Amino acid sequence: MLVSIILLFVCIGFIILQLKSRRPKNYPPGPPALPVLGNLLYLSLENPLKDFERLRKKYADVYSLFLGPKPMVILNGLSAIKEALVTKGTDFAGRPDDLFVNDVTQRKGLVLANVGPSWRDHRRFALSTLRNFGMGKNSMADRIHGELQYIVEAMEKNVGKSVNPAILVYNTASNIICQVLFGTRFEYDDEFIKVIVQCFRENAKLGSGPWAMLYDSFPLIRNLPLPFVKAFENFKTAVKYVRQFLDEHKKTRVPGDPRDFVDCYLDELDKRASEDSPFSEEELIANSLDLHFGGTDTTSNTLLTAFLYLMAYPHVQERCQQEIDEALEGKHSVTYDDRHNMPYIQAMIHEVQRIGNIVPLSIIHSTTKDTEVMGYSIPRGTLVIPNLGSALREEGQWKFPDEFNPENFLNDKGEFFKPEAFLCFSAGPRMCLGEGLARMELFFTLVTLLRKFRFVWPQDAGEPDLTLAYGITLSPKPYCMNVQLRATQGAARVNPNVRPLPVSPLT
Ligand code: HEM
Numbered sequence: 180m181l182v183s184i185i186l187l188f189v190c191i192g193f194i195i196l197q198l199k200s201r202r203p204k205n206y207p208p209g210p211p212a213l214p215v216l217g218n219l220l221y222l223s224l225e226n227p228l229k230d231f232e233r234l235r236k237k238y239a240d241v242y243s244l245f246l247g248p249k250p251m252v253i254l255n256g257l258s259a260i261k262e263a264l265v266t267k268g269t270d271f272a273g274r275p276d277d278l279f280v281n282d283v284t285q286r287k288g289l290v291l292a293n294v295g296p297s298w299r300d301h302r303r304f305a306l307s308t309l310r311n312f313g314m315g316k317n318s319m320a321d322r323i324h325g326e327l328q329y330i331v332e333a334m335e336k337n338v339g340k341s342v343n344p345a346i347l348v349y350n351t352a353s354n355i356i357c358q359v360l361f362g363t364r365f366e367y368d369d370e371f372i373k374v375i376v377q378c379f380r381e382n383a384k385l386g387s388g389p390w391a392m393l394y395d396s397f398p399l400i401r402n403l404p405l406p407f408v409k410a411f412e413n414f415k416t417a418v419k420y421v422r423q424f425l426d427e428h429k430k431t432r433v434p435g436d437p438r439d440f441v442d443c444y445l446d447e448l449d450k451r452a453s454e455d456s457p458f459s460e461e462e463l464i465a466n467s468l469d470l471h472f473g474g475t476d477t478t479s480n481t482l483l484t485a486f487l488y489l490m491a492y493p494h495v496q497e498r499c500q501q502e503i504d505e506a507l508e509g510k511h512s513v514t515y516d517d518r519h520n521m522p523y524i525q526a527m528i529h530e531v532q533r534i535g536n537i538v539p540l541s542i543i544h545s546t547t548k549d550t551e552v553m554g555y556s557i558p559r560g561t562l563v564i565p566n567l568g569s570a571l572r573e574e575g576q577w578k579f580p581d582e583f584n585p586e587n588f589l590n591d592k593g594e595f596f597k598p599e600a601f602l603c604f605s606a607g608p609r610m611c612l613g614e615g616l617a618r619m620e621l622f623f624t625l626v627t628l629l630r631k632f633r634f635v636w637p638q639d640a641g642e643p644d645l646t647l648a649y650g651i652t653l654s655p656k657p658y659c660m661n662v663q664l665r666a667t668q669g670a671a672r673v674n675p676n677v678r679p680l681p682v683s684p685l686t
Contacts, residue, residue, distance in 0.1 A: 202243060205556040207252055209243040210234070217245025219396060224389030226649035228539055231255070231566055240569075241553045247396025251562040254552065255569035257576055257600045263544075263552045264565060264607035269294075270550035272608040275543060275562050279394040280386050282401070283410045287465035290473060294547055294608075297457035301466055304458075306612050308443045312359050319359075319616065320515055323623045326354050326364060330624075333367075334632055334662050341637045341659040344486055349376060349479040355620055356474035360467050361424045362439035371420055378413035379472050385410045387651045421464045440467065470613070477537055478617050480654040484535035484647070485528070485625060487655045488583055490636040491643040495585060496629065499524055500665065503630045513626045515619060521626070522595035526588035528621050529595075532603045534583045536568040537652050541605045567602045576600035635661040 202209070212218050221244065222230045231253055234242055240259045244251050254260050263271040274293045276286060284291055289305060292298035312319065330351045334342075346367065353372060354364040365372045385391060390407040393400060428441045437443040444463045451458050489496040506520040507513055518525055544563040551557060572580045576598055577587050590596050604611035611617070628634075636643050637659055647653040 202250075203556065203558065205554075206250075207241045207243040207555045207557070208238045209245075210238075212245040215247065215397075217247045217249070217396065219247065219392065222392075224392050228568065228649060231540075231564075232569070235566075235569065241555055246392065246562065249395065249562055250558070251564060252552075252555075252557055253564045253566055255566045256573050257570045257602070259553050260565045260567070260570055260602060261599075261606065263563065264605065264609070267550055267552065268607035270546055270548055271544050271552075271563055273545040273547040273560075274609075275545045278543070279391040279407060279410070282394075283382065283386070283414050284465060285414075285461075287461055288469040289466050290469045290542060293545075297462070300457055301462065302612060304444070304447060305440075305466065305470065308440050309359065309613070309616060311443070312440070319619055320623065322358050323355055323620055324512060324627075326351055326358070327624060327627050329354075329367075331627065331631060334628065335664075337662050338632075338664050339662070341640075341661045343657055343659050345479075345483060345657060348482045348486075349475065351624065352479040352482070352620065353471070353475045355478075356471055356616075358439070359616075360440045360470060361428075362442075375417055375420060375471070378417045379476065382410045382413050383472075383476060383651045387649065417468055418464050421467050424467075425460060425464060440470070473611075474613050474616065476652050477613075478620050480537050480652050481532055481535055481617075481621060482624060483655050484537070484653075485531040485621075486634055486660055487643060487645065487658060488531055488534065489527075489629075490634050490660055491645060492583060493635075495527060495583075496634065499527055499625075499629050500633070503626055507626075507630065513623065513630070515622065517626075518622055522589060522593060523585060524622070524626060525595040526585035528625060529588045529597065529601060530583060530585045532621075533571045533577075533587065533601060535647065535653060536571050537603065538605075539566070539568040539649075539653055541565045541567050542609070542651075544609065565602075565605065567605060570600045570602045573600055631665060633663040633665050635663055637661045 201212075210218055210221050213220065221234070234244075234253070235255045240255045242253055244253065254263055272294050274291050275281070276291075276293050280291055286292075289298065289301045292301065330347050333347055350365070350367045350372060353376070358364055385407055390405060393405075394407050425441060428439075428445065432438070432442050432445055434446060434449060437446055441463065444458070444466070448458050448460070448463075489499070502521050502523045503513075506517055510517075541564070544565065546557050546559050546561045546563060548559045549556070550559075557563070570576065574580055577600065578584070579587055588595055588597065588601075604614045604617075640659060643658070644656055646656065648656055
């Protein structure tokens, strides 16, 4: 009797889910969905990128899937992505708030916040604070140059050797954003960096892997002690570390005279003390973690992709070095304005970003109201994945869509230009707010290092492996590079005001 009742309930549940996974009228097409599982069996849970491409060939630029019972629309190609994220920007600016990542971050922070006063005010605040601390200005250039001294020193110590650049590059990017956030940099073997990097790496992997998809698809498993539990522990650890900085800042700050992002936020908290405001110490911690992760993983993976391709395409590296030597002849160090005299370097950096496709599926969006894209109806609350990579290699948008070739960003006169399909930072109201900082970092780091060093693929390492490992960000597989001092090298000088750290061994 009991078994029959359970079976009856299971059948009713299946029928309800089946009905839920039916596509409404004029909804984008897609493969048939199974009850409970939705279209999970159509996707590799480890890396769905190839599946998304395969489904695009069958269903065209806008198609739909079910993540368990949740409806999800995938946008491919420039036209569909632009119509949704730019033309109908506010309709598509939402973020889902019942996914694994939302539970892990306790619905705090900026990156995953749904549209509303908290997201709007924190985004505005972050943008203006980054600008005040020099995003795109000379003061930021000085900070970046100061930090680059350490990577230059480390590379000098390793001339003639094969080294894995991953930790160096990660620490450089992390220290640049840490100076803006906390007014400090960390030694390469500092506990904070090691722990935070570990937490972020594990959470990025868990957040884009099979356990997150299963968590999102089957709410019943959420309380079970499965591997995704680690992500919650990692987040708590990261919060604990940032809270220490916050407590330190509260003791040492001078109100109205901010040293960094944390001080600015504390000033803002004072200003808003009497109103019902979305600003709070918990949000400060979560926003700092968002900016640190957003500013570190993306930029360092872009740099690692750049070194890999510059070794795999030595003629591109040589042409970059020739341009740097000519543009900076007689100059002590590079300024941000020098980029206007370096079209090939700019083209190379953009091409690395294009081919590296660092944030392939952007960050998941959701619709804030019933809307339309490319003639299809999309109900409010639908998950939306902008497949940025599909625009970055779209036929018809690029001279050489499937090749690594900086000519993709050069016109007939050899001048730099940026095609509309360059969507690495996404587009519209949720577009990356750190683009200005990222651009400066990429330019200064690559010009400074290429001016001084030549990077060569080690002879005993076989062919360079250009396949990228999937995660929230794509990254090259670990590799080593042989560092050589260039004969015609520019002055990558040590700033006398910055004390170089002892060089930690490159791993
Ligand atoms: C090469 C480097 C970078 C790339 C390729 C990149 C790419 C992206 C992408 C694709 C998004 C998603 C936009 C969307 O949802 O449509 C994003 C969002 C974001 N990025 Fe970046 N990013 C980079 C560097 C940075 C840096 C340096 C920072 C911090 C200073 C940063 C902070 C953020 C934040 C806070 C968001 C969320 C914006 C929001 O939801 O309103 N990013 N980024």
